[in-house]
Amino acid sequence: MCSVSASILHADLDAFYASVEQRDRPALRGRAMAVGRGVILAASYEARALGVRTAMPIRTARELCPGLITVEPRMDSYTEASRRVFEIFDDTTPLVEPISIDEAFLDVSGLGRLVGSPEMIASELRRRVAADVGLVISVGVARTKFLAKVASGVSKPDGLLIVEPDGELDFLHPLPVGRLWGVGPKTAERLAEKGIVTVGDVAILGEGPLVAILGTGSGRHIHALAHNRDPRPVVTGKRRSSIGSQRALGRRARSFAELETILLELVDRVSRRLRNGHRVGRTLTLRFRFGDFSRDTRSHTLSEATGSTATFLDVSRRLLALRRDEIEQRKLTLLGLTIANLSPADAVQQSLPFDGRSARQLDETLDAVRDRYGTSSIGRAALLGGDAGPRIPLLPDPVEAR
DNA sequence: TCTGGGGTCCTAGGACCC
DNA sequence: TCTGGGGTCCTAGGACCC
Numbered sequence: 130m131c132s133v134s135a136s137i138l139h140a141d142l143d144a145f146y147a148s149v150e151q152r153d154r155p156a157l158r159g160r161a162m163a164v165g166r167g168v169i170l171a172a173s174y175e176a177r178a179l180g181v182r183t184a185m186p187i188r189t190a191r192e193l194c195p196g197l198i199t200v201e202p203r204m205d206s207y208t209e210a211s212r213r214v215f216e217i218f219d220d221t222t223p224l225v226e227p228i229s230i231d232e233a234f235l236d237v238s239g240l241g242r243l244v245g246s247p248e249m250i251a252s253e254l255r256r257r258v259a260a261d262v263g264l265v266i267s268v269g270v271a272r273t274k275f276l277a278k279v280a281s282g283v284s285k286p287d288g289l290l291i292v293e294p295d296g297e298l299d300f301l302h303p304l305p306v307g308r309l310w311g312v313g314p315k316t317a318e319r320l321a322e323k324g325i326v327t328v329g330d331v332a333i334l335g336e337g338p339l340v341a342i343l344g345t346g347s348g349r350h351i352h353a354l355a356h357n358r359d360p361r362p363v364v365t366g367k368r369r370s371s372i373g374s375q376r377a378l379g380r381r382a383r384s385f386a387e388l389e390t391i392l393l394e395l396v397d398r399v400s401r402r403l404r405n406g407h408r409v410g411r412t413l414t415l416r417f418r419f420g421d422f423s424r425d426t427r428s429h430t431l432s433e434a435t436g437s438t439a440t441f442l443d444v445s446r447r448l449l450a451l452r453r454d455e456i457e458q459r460k461l462t463l464l465g466l467t468i469a470n471l472s473p474a475d476a477v478q479q480s481l482p483f484d485g486r487s488a489r490q491l492d493e494t495l496d497a498v499r500d501r502y503g504t505s506s507i508g509r510a511a512l513l514g515g516d517a518g519p520r521i522p523l524l525p526d527p528v529e530a531r
Numbered sequence: 532t533c534t535g536g537g538g539t540c541c542t543a544g545g546a547c548c549c
Numbered sequence: 550t551c552t553g554g555g556g557t558c559c560t561a562g563g564a565c566c567c
Contacts, residue, residue, distance in 0.1 A: 145567090167533050170567095183567080186534055202535085229538085229567050311540090313565045346541055347564090375536060412559085422534080428560060462534080 135293055136238035136247045137363060139269045139277035140254060142214065143286045145231035146171035149210050150200055152263045162198040163190060167377065170202055174286055213262045221254055226363045232281075234274050236363035251289055273359035276301065279308055297357045302329030309354045311347060319343065331355040368471075372406070374398045375416060375465030382460055385453060389446065395466040396445055400438040407474040409434040413441060415448040416465035417456070427451055434472050441468065 142148065146164040151157045151173060161176040163169045165187050172181040172190075179194040191197055211230045218225045224236035237250050244250055251268040258266045269280025271292040279301065284290035292300050306328060307317050323342060325331055331339065332355040340348030353359065374395050383391075403410055414428040427448045431440070445466055449456075 166535060168535055170535065184535085188533060231567075311565070315564065344542080369538075371538070373537070377533090377535065379532060379534095381532085414560095418534090424562080426561060430559060465536085467538090 133272070133294070134238070134247075135271050135291055136236065136241075137271060137274055137277045138235040138237060138247065138251055138254070139271075139274070139281040140218065140233055140235060140251075141267050141269075141278075141281045141285070142211075142231040142258075143265045143267055144171050144173055144177075145210075145264075146202060146207055147173040147176075148264050149207055150203075153206065154200075157198065157200075160198055161194050161196060162200065163187075164202050165190075165199055166201055169199075210262060210264060214258055214264065214266070217254065217257050217261065221250060224363050224365060226365060226367065234277065234363045248289075248291055251291075255289060272297070273357055274361055274363065275310055275354050275359040276357050278310065279304070282308070298332070301355070301357060302327060302332060304328045306331060306351075309351050311350055311354075316343065316347065316351075328355050370471060371467050371469035372399055372402050372408070372410070372471070373414075373416075373465060373467030374402075375463060377463050378461060380460075380462070385457065388449065388456065388461065388464060391464055392445055392449055392466070393442060395464065396438060396442045399466055399468055400436060400441050403468060403471075404436050404474070408471045409436045409474050410468035411435075411470035411472075412468065413444050413448065414467045414469065415445055415452075416463070416467065417452060417461055418463035420460035420462055422462075423459075425452070425455070430470065434470065436474055441466075 147162060148171075150162065150164055151160075157173075159175065161173060161179055161181070163172040163176050163181055165171075167187060169181060169183055169185045169187060169190055171183060176190070176194060176197060179197075181190045181194055181197065187199055190199075207230060214231075215225070215227065215233065218233055218235055222235050222237050222240060224239075226234040226236075228234065235254075237244075237247050240250060241247075245253075247270045251270055255266055255268060258264055265287045267281045267285045267288045269277045269282070269284055269290050269292070271277040271280050272294050276292055276297060280290040280292050281288070283304075304327060305317075306312050306320050306325060307314075309328060309331070312320070319342060320326070320331070325334060331351060334352075336349060336352040339352050342348065343351065376391055376395065378391070411434040412428060412430045414426050417425040417427075419425070429444050429448060431444070435441075
């Protein structure tokens with residue numbers, strides 16, 4: 130599926146969240162600033178120059194960079210900026226594959242005669258994103274998706290880099306192994322122990338020894354990438370395969386009743402998003418993180434996919450109860466819920482019978498839940514499981530539950 | 532008050548079926 | 550009594566990415 134010429138674009142917005150903030154608030158321009166809550170989500174290039182990195186705790190970032198300005202994320206603004214950038218992508222070629230809120234692959238192989246060379250298309254794309262949305266985007270152009278992504282990364286910030294087919298390996302081999310997609314800190318360390326530091330080292334090693342170090346899956350994968358063998362085409366119309374939500378719990382201890390309330394909020398949020406996307410799901414996974422940073426999961430697969438909040442709540446509360454002792458002994462610092470095994474909502478019956486309670490009774494139930502657990506973010510939808518789903522049974526008294 | 536919050540893919544063992 | 554081979558699904562966990 131590789132085209133013979135460099136005609137896959139990887140377009141990636143630079144320091145996306147931070148750039149949107151600097152665009153909207155001129156006082157932040159040219160300053161070391163970052164977007165974050167607890168940890169850094171995105172840092173301006175001025176802050177990066179001082180060592181501030183994504184995923185770094187804000188406290189650590191301030192030690193490195195005492196004057197660092199941090200702002201709370203405004204997801205709505207980022208979503209809107211992203212939407213406008215993707216409109217420009219879609220206007221450029223019908224073959225657009227989104228990867229995340231701020232990057233995508235574009236296949237422009239069919240546009241040569243009509244519009245111009247990949248280089249001209251990439252330049253025009255960068256110009257339009259700057260002029261119409263006010264953001265800087267870097268673009269890599271190559272024969273494969275993998276190499277296009279590497280090229281955009283190398284070109285940043287505000288870059289355009291084209292890797293022609295006859296220069297691929299010369300470009301690739303001097304780079305550190307961490308540039309290979311799928312090589313993170315752990316894998317890089319294992320390779321470094323064997324003296325493998327650059328992509329070229331991987332390429333020379335051969336597949337056999339690499340498989341011996343990393344196992345079949347990643348061994349073959351990484352070996353192929355080191356030779357720029359990446360047959361994956363640009364694919365449009367992908368749908369996500371899971372939907373989840375999680376909540377960091379901070380340092381203080383939480384009662385089991387509090388955790389049940391947080392779980393209810395997670396279930397409410399996830400099932401609402403599921404229904405808004407007209408999807409139903411079958412596998413629930415509860416994710417735990419403890420004070421010592423160890424992680425744990427518990428999952429359950431239903432016999433049929435559903436969109437019912439009540440069912441999700443029922444299952445997830447049972448999964449939570451399974452870990453009750455563990456949670457009370459070791460401090461829980463994160464609780465997450467993911468629903469996977471998704472399918473289109475019209476595949477199953479969507480509206481479950483309403484149990485006939487009056488609106489007033491529902492509100493009373495809701496008040497009781499809020500009262501008991503001191504939360505205000507639970508809506509009636511949580512009790513109804515959608516427009517006409519069954520109500521959620523009132524949470525048992527925390528004392529009774531023991 | 533301080534370690535987001537959203538995802539994807541892979542592996543391995545056990546259950547179960549043919 | 551001994552013992553196949555192949556396949557799917559589920560659960561748990563690990564690594565990685567933005």
